[in-house]
Amino acid sequence: MEPVAIPQSIDDPIHILLWSADEIVPFMVSMLTGMLVDQFIPGLALGFIAVKFYRRFRSQDCRR
Structure with a gap:
């Protein structure tokens, strides 16, 4: 059986x-x-740099 990716939300x-x-x-x-x-x-x-910064700001936004 293959593992299935389950979304976080x-x-x-x-x-x-x-x-x-x-x-x-x-x-x-x-x-x-x-x-x-x-x-x-x-x-x-x-x-690649833009995606790195976007991930950082998106993850900060989710914590609030």
Whole structure:
């Protein structure tokens, strides 16, 4: 029998690849912006950093 992932709460968003649906937006925006200005690798790095900060602020917001 395979283990089934149970969400922490009923309002948890779905996960896409490594991130939840609301975390992937800053990554995609920075990645696409990096593609438009021909700076793809820095755009990816900025996307990972943006997701890291977004997770930090989102988790603080949930504690209140």
